[in-house]
Amino acid sequence: MDYDVLIVGGGAAGFFAAIHIAETKPKLKIAILEKGKEVLTKVKISGGGRCNVTHAEFVPNELAKYYPRGEKELKGPFHTFCSGDTIAFFEKRGVALKIEEDGRMFPTSDSSQTIIDCFLHEVNRLGVSVLTGHVVKRIERQDNWLVETSKGEFSCKKLLIASGSSPKVWRMIKDLGHSLVTPVPSLFTFNINDQRIKSLPGLSTMGSVKILGTHLNSEGPVLITHWGLSGPAILKLSAWGARDLNALDYKFKIQINWLYNQGLEEALEELKLVKANNGKKLVVNIKPFEIPKRLWFSLLNASGITDQMRWAEVSKQQLMTLASQLTQSVYDVDGKSTFKEEFVTAGGVDLKEVDFKTYQSKIQKDLYFAGEVLNIDAITGGFNFQNAWTGAFIAAKAIAD
Template structure:
């Protein structure tokens, strides 16, 4: 970005702040301004991880890390060579913020408070004289004849900048991207990427909150299948196994209008044959006990009784009285249950979108537009999305960092 001294960053989220802070840090002569349309910056950081902020994921191998992204995997593989989770950890630790790793690999501040991350970013912005303007909605960007950018801001005076970083995040509305199309970029149709599955007939509604530590979820008629914890909600199913499946199948499920069938193995990695053998052994060893009593499978009692009912088995019948047909039906409920899905629910308030600026229109080594010089992109406005677990924040830090290196280093 030669001869440039005024940088506008549009979007006051993780990617926008990281790009702004690091560009200003690298080039003290650079005047950096963040424009955020809402009244609060870093709102997604605040709610992430139940208010604890899932900063990144404890995976320090760029190749393995990149495989957590249904969209952007190939491009991020090399981007992570420049800035990956170990760099994120170091960046925050250098500023007095310690991170910790939980059993599933998610990384949080040791304070378990997202305010720790927010305060760190705000303090850094203040330290490097980054101006932050909230309630400033940029409506259009015009490339002038002198190659500068004129930003039209709702109910405010237009401003002129030498370079611009677009870090507005994802949106499920195509109209949100129109101003970027007007600049000359194309848009990959935006669709939700991280969501829970709603049952057509909710047979588990009264069991909301019950979870299984190890299950698998697959979409009937496809190769989409993922393992992990499964959580029963008021409307259907959630948990990592469901969320990972929703991310990878996002565009397929959009095309299906979210009307599809899933198969669930509640006892993964056990298969049907293994479960059937264990049930027959229970029939022998627990012969005089009722079917509602079992200590073989890690399934809560209330959910176990529901599986018995779905298999047309009276919970009060004795194990010895179960026929081979009963065992077969119960095995199916436990390892190959089919549920019709009709609709989705966004995962908490952590909205993630598939779609946005196509990656082939961006130089992923600098995050600069291939169409317009001195125009950069960072974060979810790009057609990048990861599964749950800190991956989406990491791509925000990485793309923001790379843009900053190119802008501030020149």
């Protein structure tokens, strides 16, 4: 079958591009080819089923800083289509968004189905064909693009690949002359088996974290889980360190300052002061720092300070150990776990081979890329979707022109 535009991948970027192409040029014949039975599956599960559509960062150059891979390349595109444009797109179609305290943005319905329904309604209204169960088997350049799927052959003038991190499609892109950066996981939690945190799952507190032996560090909420550590501070490290941590086979040491912005010396002085003023009182009854009680008890225990001890009985060495546990706790990481269902990879089409004014391949004319198929990824918080919307919008504009 002949089309003007074919889009490989029925995800966020694919749908967003199809809608914009069809709106700009209603006469074009457009089809989305999706290998699965369902479309927009990642949209459905993202943000715990609420769909974290974007982030409330409206300055393009600031927004670009959230991308470990793609920061430099995205500055220009974000000046064309940024988070404010995403909000306007959805609001124009009756989908209101809200900003949460941490800047993440969700539909006010708190349901990803709202976003899916909006997209399905739009492609339907605009006459875009959505073809599911089409596994792409071959992509070839003749006079036009030829795409062979498990259900038939298609040809088109312009081809947009928005298939995310599909290894099969990546091989076809390679056969078209592109270089691909090998994928490694990004956005994962750390597996840690340590008595100090074993009994504390569900506890969240501010911390500053660094990976020993590297330049990687971050700060923010740290969440203790049944299998180790998660939360924004950890996920940030996993994104920025995606390649380094893969090279270490996910076995490394991290150091956490549970007092966040107080150093060892400061903590020790504070502890000495508390000891001098509260000699007769039980240590467990006085918590001089803003940390959760259960964590305080656990670190006391790790410092050899029992429930029955009074401050007067705490030795100099124990005070020193406690100050160190509070500000320089070291934990052995042994492996990783996927963060919820938000599986993100670092890797994809080499960015040097794409023109970011149009998202067109520099190697093949009339071939475009958008979304996670490119070697672009971000920390958690709506940034990966914003990359999809921006790339899809710019590619759509170029295709429609």
